[in-house]
Amino acid sequence: MRLEGPVTQVARSQQTVYAAVNDVEKYKDYMPSAVSSFATGEDYGMPWFSFTIGGMPEIKMVRSVAEPFSRVVFATPMGAKISLEVRIGALADEQSSVQVAIEADVNPMLRMMVERPLRRFLDDLSEKIGQVK
Secondary structure (H helix, E strand, O other): OEEEOOOEEEOOOHHHHHHHHHOHHHHHHHOOOOEEEEEEEEEOOEEEEEEEEOOOOOEEEEEEEEEOOOEEEEEOOOOOOEEEEEEEEEEEOOEEEEEEEEEEOOOHHHHHHHHHHHHHHHHHHHHHHOOOO
16 A cells, blocks of 8 residues: 655755654654654664554664655565655755655555554654654
8 A cells, every 4th residue: 555645845855854754863853743652762873763653562663764865665574564754855955845654564454444543644754854854
């Protein structure tokens, strides 16, 4: 299942937005209010963040791709396969576009249960990343 958030315009340069979304510490500011127990760290040089949302188990996301100024991907290292992709485009010197997507390998029955909460999570995350400072 792949869900894509809206393309959001950001009044910051592509480099500034990339630096912000590549920094795992900043994701605490981007998380929706329903997220609890946010943590960050690094394992073997790979930065990660983890969080819980609702009554779900903790989700740990490790940075797996960092294409300078255009794309950052975080993925779960084990368990359910979930990835979070942030694409960044340049619109002008101080204007960028950002689109966030979630890809999750879930069976059809589970999809019906998680699609709405994931969509809400994705929309909230997209909105907050769109306010990069």
